[in-house]
Amino acid sequence: MASRTRSFATIEPRFNAYIGDIVYATMTTVDARGRPRARVLIPVWEVVDGRPLGWLATYRTPVKAAHLAGNPHTTFSYWSPRQNAVSIDAVAEWVVDREIGRHVWDLYANGSPPGAGYDLGAFWKGVDDPKLHVLRLTPWRVQVIRGTDLHSVIWRDDLPG
Numbered sequence: 644m645a646s647r648t649r650s651f652a653t654i655e656p657r658f659n660a661y662i663g664d665i666v667y668a669t670m671t672t673v674d675a676r677g678r679p680r681a682r683v684l685i686p687v688w689e690v691v692d693g694r695p696l697g698w699l700a701t702y703r704t705p706v707k708a709a710h711l712a713g714n715p716h717t718t719f720s721y722w723s724p725r726q727n728a729v730s731i732d733a734v735a736e737w738v739v740d741r742e743i744g745r746h747v748w749d750l751y752a753n754g755s756p757p758g759a760g761y762d763l764g765a766f767w768k769g770v771d772d773p774k775l776h777v778l779r780l781t782p783w784r785v786q787v788i789r790g791t792d793l794h795s796v797i798w799r800d801d802l803p804g
Contacts, residue, residue, distance in 0.1 A: 645786065645795035651695055654787045654796050658695070661727045661787065662688060663758025668719040668731075670699075672710035680706060686719060686780060687747070687755040694800070697733060697780030698747040700763050711735050711778075719780070726790025733780040744770040747777050 648654060662668075671681045686699040697719070701707070711717070715736060721729040738744075748770050751760040767775040783800040 645797050647797050647799065649798075651690065651693055651785070651798050654785065654798055655690060655695075657787045657789065657796075658688075658729060658785065659756035661723070661729050662721055663754070663756045664727070665721040665723050665729070666759050668721050671718045671720070672707065672735075673714055674706075674710055675713045680710060682707075685759065685761060687750040687760050689750060689755055695731075695782045695785060695798075697731070697782065698750060699735075699778040699780060700747055700751060700767070701776055701778060702774060703737070703776040708737075711737070717780070723790070726788070726793070728786075728788040728790070730784075730786045730788075731780070731782050732784040733782040735778045735780055738777045738779045741770065743779075744775070744777055 651658075667683050667685055669681050670684050670686075671679050673679050684699060684701060686697045688695055688697045690696070715734045717733055717735045719729075719731040719733065748763055751763050754760040763775070784797065786795055786797045788795045
């Protein structure tokens with residue numbers, strides 16, 4: 644049984660701890676016929692105005708671009724062998740902005756949350772590399788599950804009242 648919260652701060656410490664420990668997420672998108680595609684990536688996350696906000700430094704592959712053009716909704720799933728898990732339902736949007744690119748580059752370099760991230764320089768020459776693309780991930784639902792007892796808390800952007 645999952646409990647619900649209106650305040651992301653309620654789950655933020657566990658969210659950060661689990662993502663910082665797990666690091667890799669499975670991102671799922673769907674094609675125009677509703678068929679899912681999963682890929683393993685490393686997004687970074689921050690909290691802005693009390694709400695989670697994610698960023699993904701990535702290659703703009705034809706499949707990913709086509710899927711998100713047809714349906715920008717995506718899910719990121721984190722799981723550890725200890726059964727800790729985080730599920731994030733979000734809307735993804737391509738962002739072309741040098742200042743945001745620099746911000747995202749810094750988030751990856753510093754770990755956001757701590758433990759997550761990596762040196763983007765291993766894949767791209769810098770923030771101006773034309774092969775580097777950024778997705779803004781705006782979550783509308785986040786579920787954090789503690790593996791020891793499967794206690795689950797769900798934050799939703801659209802909880803009533």
